[in-house]
Amino acid sequence: MEKAKISPRQLFVLMVLFQLGSSIIIPVGLTAKQDAWLAILGGMAGGLLLFLLYYKVGSYYPGLVPTEYMPKIWGPVLGKIFAFLYVLYLFYLAARVLRDFGEMLVIFAYPETPLFIINLLWMVLVVYTVRKGIEALARTGEILFTVVAILAVTSFILLVFNGSIDTRNLQPVFEEKPITLLKAMGESVTFPFGEILVFTMIYPYLTQLKKAKRVGLYAVLISGLILSVTMAINLSVLGFSLLSRSQFPLLSTIQTIQLAEFLERLDVFFMIGVIIGGFFKITIFVYVAIMGAASLFKVKESSHLVFPLGLITLFLSIGIAGNFPEHIREGLDVVPLYLHLPFQVIFPLLLLVGAILRNKKKQKKQLATK
Amino acid sequence: MSRKRTFLFGILASLSVFTSGCWSERQLTDIAMVAAVAIDRNEEGQYEASYQFFNPGNIAGGLQGGGGGQSPPVAVYTATGDTIMEVHGNMSRKISREPYYSHTNLVVISEELAKKEGIAPVLEAFDRGSQFRVTTSVVIAHGVKAKDLVTTLAALDKVPSQKIMQTLESTEKALGENIDIDLEEVINALVSPGREPMISGFTVKGDPKAGTKQESLQATEMPSPIVADGNAVFKNGKLVGWIEGTDARSVLWVMDRLQSTTITTAWAGQKDALSYRVVRQKTNVSADMKNGKPHISVHIHMEGDIGEVTVPINLKDPKTLEKIEKDIGKQVKKEIETSIRHTKKRKADIFGFGEVFHRAEPKEWKKVEKKWEDEIFPHLAVDVSVETFIRRTGLRNNSYLSEMKNGKE
Known part of the structure; x- marks a missing residue:
């Protein structure tokens, strides 16, 4: 654990940037076709519940991170095994996100540069930031959040004036069976909303822990709304068929802007936004993974772990998939079911049950001694 | 320089070589x-x-x-x-x-x-x-x-x-x-x-x-x-x-892509007597099921000015204008219906009626999706209604043609 403090506002900014980071470039909830934006709203509701769950579990052990309270709840052996798996999960996700953003840059902007070089450059930046600590990251977040907000608002205004938004593309609403919509909602609960799980590793740094609940709920709500609106805009500009064929729908949407003969080819808007979002997503994942490893193995100076574990993340990101379609398929089919579901839903639920039982025992003991 | 500094310097120096954007320049x-x-x-x-x-x-x-x-x-x-x-x-x-x-x-x-x-x-x-x-x-x-x-x-x-x-x-x-x-x-x-x-x-x-x-x-x-x-x-x-021609214009009209155009129409038995310039228009296409069959309604609302007359017409009279509005509306309706008829023969739904029907009746659409172009579209019932408004008549009211002695009035 480093000695650092972040304010509720900084937490909010980090959470929003983190949630939007990769979900804004990789479309979510497409099983629901043109109702994807509704599916995202449903997913957001699920995300709020998950957040409350994580908060509840954490509130039994204030000042501790999951890798620390897992052994307290499940006993030292079992708890440590699960804490270890949890750290592995975080590293895997960090590598996945790194791969996402590396691939995005190769496909879109640097077709001849090897993926490894791009990921290496990402990692140099991430490792540097993680060494500087969470405070530095949080302050960077406050500045860059404004930049992203300005870009988003400008793009939106330009799209409106460009006349590319055709809401007819959102119709017919509820075309698919309700079960399909529910399925799409379920998919978007774990990615991106369930990933807010990683912030349980950051709560101990909060200056006002009590505010974390409200801030977290707001963050999930706001990012869910932004995501849903973005999806609705993408859908109404591109139509479902083109959107589902696009690797990065937001890029295609922004490319349709052709205003007044000179405001066109604004791909750079997309690039800046994505680089900022990606930076926070990767950095936060790597940061919490390293903090988890440090607390699990009782490494006093967590910064000693940054270089070696950063290097592992880098190689992991190259090794996890042979090509981009494979990577995306894993991300949409395998990861939510076999990784997100247990780590984001089942384990926290079990932890909650365990925590409640342990606390009852404790209270009984306290009563008995009295 | 300490060892750490040398190391840092080395890193930065090599970074500046490898990362300055020369890859595939x-x-x-x-x-x-x-x-x-x-x-x-x-x-x-x-x-x-x-x-x-x-x-x-x-x-x-x-x-x-x-x-x-x-x-x-x-x-x-x-x-x-x-x-x-x-x-x-x-x-x-x-x-x-x-x-x-x-x-x-x-x-x-x-x-x-x-x-x-x-x-x-x-x-x-x-x-x-x-x-x-x-x-x-x-x-x-x-x-x-x-x-x-x-x-x-x-x-x-x-x-x-x-x-x-x-x-x-x-x-x-x-x-x-x-x-x-x-x-x-x-x-x-x-x-x-x-x-x-x-x-x-x-x-x-x-x-x-x-x-x-x-x-x-x-x-x-x-x-x-x-x-x-x-x-x-x-x-x-x-x-x-x-x-080409009005057939193509009708397609753009139904697609609501038309921005402006000129419609020439007859007056009092005289062919090509006046030109009407469309300034703005809005087309609504809707679909529903009528008697168990897909049915499309096209509604066009257009506004514009009189651009030219080749025969003397009393443009000061609102009643005359009303009559012209009706005539133009009828003509446009006919043009669009002709265009739809021609397109039906080709069995190619360039109007996008299928999409409209899909949006309005998703369940029925699932049944006809596969045979839309070849079986449904050629026999599709389409209602066209046109609303025309003449707002202005340019810088003049009546034409000088009305004053000329050999005017045909």
């Missing part, structure tokens, strides 16, 4: 910017693509009043290949620079290719490549080789592809008989089961060879001008026919 002198791509089919069944490259020096130099000995503002190279990517490769044997597609804003496809093979396989590479833009316009070469459209020079515009683009844009705006459709819209229409694409045609009048020389620009009237010529109608990605 391209100098301006190594690339040739493609202005337009024209695709034909040669006798062996291969693609024959002609690239129109900007010749930057001559575009800028022309402004300083260059003489007749100047070379043209563009250069055209042609290469063949079985796929578009192969063409790209083979192109390198002929041109000293690497083709660069980020500024390509026109794709021309020959009529023959569109008829025999369809446009779908041709466009895939453009949709996929990251250099291409989805906003690239697509046109069909009508009656000439696609190559002729990119080799012919234009008088007012330095770059011929620019001329085609702007002609398309301005004629869609002013006349509404040609459609300015881009790559993304074409592909969306190709994919959608409830819509077929309609793409503008362009042709070269006169001898296409004459227009390729710089000398042709010396004349006030180009020997072989490029003109917009009809719209190609597609079915299953293949060209099945052309529509």
